[in-house]
Amino acid sequence: MTLFDVVFAGNDAVFGMTEKAIDDAIAANGADKAVALPDTAYSLPCYYAVTGTKVGNLGEMKAALGVVKTLMTREKRLNDVFMSGVATALCAEFIETLKYMDGAKPYEAPCYGHLADAVIRELGVPLVTGDIPGVAVILGAAPTAQEGVDLVKSYQAQGILVTLVGGIIDQCEELGYKTGANVRVIPLGKDVTSVIHVVSVAIRxxxxxxxxxxxxxxxLMKYTMERVPAFVNAFAPLNEVIVACGAGAIALGFPVITNDQPTVDAVNGRVPKSLIVQEDISKFNATSLEARDIKIKITNIDIPVAFASAFEGEIIRRGDMQVEFDGSRVDCFELVQTKEASEIEDHKIEVIGPDIDTFEVGSKHSIGYVVEVAGKSMQTDFESVFERKFHSYLNCVEGLMHTGQRDMIRIRISKDTFNAGFRAKHIGEVLYAKVKNEFAAVVDKCQVKVYTDAEKCTELRHNLAIPVFDKRDERLTSMTDESVDVYYSCIMCQAFSPSHVCVVTPERLGLCGAVSWLDAKATNELDPQGPCQIITKEKVIDERIGEYEDVNEAVRKFSQGALEDVSLYSIIEKPMTSCGCFECICGIEPLSNGVCIANREYAGMTPIGMTFSELASMTGGGVQTPGFMGHGKHFIASKKFMKAEGGVARIVWMPKELKETVAERLNETAKELYGIENFTDMIGDETVAEDPETLLAFLEEKGHPALTMEPMM
Ligand code: SF4
Ligand code: NI
Ligand code: NI
Known part of the structure; x- marks a missing residue:
């Protein structure tokens, strides 16, 4: 047998299975029976992406299978092998889709099966920043469970997203290894066809x-090859079907690493750089990273547990926690302070107060930490930028959970992590190492004081931290687009969204919500050739929509010509583009002459007739879509929000939770702009209406200002 024979045979086998499954389903349910994968706007994503045709019922699926057949050419060229691989993947998508018929839930814990669009959007930012440097697909069972788990763990510790198919899932369970999307180890399913669910992620x-x-x-294949850093680890024994799926992976640019020397030899199947034999499982990791050219950022931190972005989403339950610091109950705070170089002894970590081992298991305490920095180029404006990163730094500690910021923080430390030797000073070690590492351009020296003494925490919170926070807020609120001379571009997301550019201004932060004007300024000063560049705004074209000749020039340049011109303050005329990592999307709701906003966390329906993920599918990809716009949560209360169309008075609907989050600031803005008190009471939410008619009735009853504004369209 040659590689050709094996792939073709595997492809034929899967095709036959798929054909039978579809025929059986049609016989039982009729050709009109609807089929879909849940929570995606691209159903069926792989077939749709490859062919441009959506499949919505069994009859269409049968017709699609006919199209798949045309890919299954049988010449003995490498291209036929790849196309048969793609055909096999598309068949797998059909088979998996049939499992979801009638709203069935074919996968149960720990397996995930199909992954929602929302999951992919969440992965966007960390993939862009390199916090997730790669995606591993592990297929089959390792020679021993321990070797399998060790491999999974090695990727996890590097921040690599791990997906599991088949026997490796049982091996993780057998050794009690924790899996789940929150720790970036995602068991897909036990059938080999479930591998399509990770392919579908890459394709979407x-x-x-x-x-x-x-x-x-x-x-599509060029994109996945160049921009999705995925690879496959397939354990022996390989069979025809696995080899055929592997050919599909290689077609997308994902190398396959296997320990099945005999099979690869038998079929003389070496495909340079793409099908690689590595008999030593402990070297799978290194071989895979090399094959896919993945570089891992190494941060050496002196702590007794692991430190990786894979632990960021880890949740520590009450029963598992050793101690808790809770800023909602007692005085806590985190603060960065700029000092003179002479006041700082680099890498000095001080703990002021009792250490964690003197606390009772499960008890609540105060904590405050001050990171003192000095450097010739350090500016006090950067303090809040550093501080905002503490959340992510501390969460990367295995067995440590951090939420909130400023004086509203909460930290839990797990029993396991405590037992491994983690103490208060290690919080200082983490902050020291990360601040020195990531802000090396401006921080020359750094020391950390960790306060656990309750009285000290109370005193410093009120006399040191809160006054600093207040002063910063004053500076921020007084900062307007008019009060600064320059804006900043951000192209961080171009790794994924090659033509997207955010223009970041004091009153309009980046749509991901994570890059404010100050952040962009700091990023620029830390790395002048980096993703944030200065944009002047001297040549006004149209004040009303916020259009400037110099901003347009910058956008043209940074989008490599893909974008001609953008406005800063309009959703209809030349709106800013979206990459895909927006916190919120707003879209026009014609009946009420306003806009509805949905945030990422909101899973329900909006009166526009679309869910967040459906709205998102119209908005991403770095193209302008008048009438729809991705934006940060913070932008909602900005005086520049849709200023061209009349401002925040256009907001007619928001999910309740989002409304509560922005209420205080939004109400202030509405009062200032229009003299309206408690504006958010006039805005609908899902408890009021999920359709335009009911919403309109509500708005009329409340006398919402949008109803009497100029028509939007
Ligand atoms: Fe991406 Fe824009 Fe956020 Fe930059 S500001 S990271 S380009 S969404
Ligand atoms: Ni953690
Ligand atoms: Ni983005």
Whole structure:
């Protein structure tokens, strides 16, 4: 047998299975029976991306299978092997989709099966920043459970997203290894066809972030090859079906690493750089990273537990925690302070107060930590930028959970982590190492004081921290787009969304919500050639919509010509583009002459007739979509929010939770702009209406200002 024979045979086998499954389903339910995968706007994502045709019922699926057949050419060229691989993947998608018929839930814990669009959007930012440097697909059972788990753990410790298919899932369970999306180890399913669920993630990333047009198969494969750092680890024994799936992976640019020397030899199947034999499981990690050219950022931190972004989403339950610091109950705070170089002894970590081992298990305490920095280029404006990163730094500690910021923080430390030797000073070690590492351009010296003494925490919170926070807030609120001379571009997301540019201004933060004007300024000063560049705004074209000749020039340059011109303050005329990692999307709701906003966390319906993920599918990819706009939560209360269309008075609907989050600031803005008190009471939410008619009735009853404003369209 040659590689050709094996792939073709595997492809034929899966095709036969798929054909039978579809025929049986049609016989039982009729060709009109609807089929879909849940929580995606691209159903069926892989088939749609490759062909440009959506499949919505069994009859269409049968017709699609006919199209798949045309890919299954049988010449003995490498291209036929790859296309048969793609055909096998598409068949797998059909088989998996049939499992979801009638709203069935075919997967149960720990397996995930199909992953929602929302999951992909969440992965966007960390993939862009390199916090997730790669995606591993582990298929089959390792020679021993321990070797399997060790491999999973090695990737996890590097921040690599791990997906599991088949026997490796049982091996993790057998050794009690924790899996789940929150720790970035995602068991997909035990059948080999479930591997399609990770392929589907890569493919939807191309549609969501890359603006790849459905049907552009060549563009799709180029995108996944260049921008999705995935690879496959397939354990022996390989069979025909696995090899055929592997050919599909290689077609997308994902190398396959296996320990099955005999099979690869038998079929003389070496595909340079793409099908690689590595008999030593402990070297799978290194071989895979090399094959996919993945570089791991190494941060050496002197702590007794692991430190990796994979632990960021880890949750520590009450029963598992050793101690808790809770700023909602007692005095806590975190603060960065700029000092003179002479006041700082580099890498000095002081603990002021009792250490964690003197606390009772499960008890609550005060904590405060001050990170003192000095450097010739340090500016007090950067303090809040550093501080905002503490959340992510501390969460990367295995067995440590951090929420909130400023004086409203909460930290839990797990029993396991405590037992491994983690103490108060290690919080200082983490902050020291990360601040020195990431802000090396401006921080020359750094020391950390960790206070656990309750009285000290109370005193410093009220006399040191709160006054600093107040002063900063004053500076921020007094900062307007008019009060500064320059804006900043951000192209951080171009790794995924090649033509997207955010223009960041004091009153309009980046749509991901994570890059304010100050952040962009700091990023620029820390790395002048980096993702944030200065944009002047001297040549006004149209004040009303916020259009400037110099901003347009910058956008043209940074989008490599993909974008001609943008406005800063309009959703209709030349709106800013979206990459895919927006916190919120707003879209026009014609009946009420206003806009509805949905945030990422909101899973329900909006009166526009679309869910967040459906709205998102119209908005991403770095293209302008008048009438729809991605934006940060903070932008909602800005005086520049849709200023061209009349401002925040256009907001007619928001999910309740989002409304509560922004209420205080939004009400202030509405009072100032229009003299309206408690504006948010006039805005609908899901408890009021999920359709335009009910919403309109509510708005009329409340006398919402949008109803009497100029028509939007
Ligand atoms: Fe991406 Fe814009 Fe956020 Fe920059 S500001 S990270 S480009 S969304
Ligand atoms: Ni953690
Ligand atoms: Ni983005």
């Amino acid at each position: 990333a191309a549609l969501i972030f890359g603006n790849i047009q459905p049907g552009d198969a060549a563009g």
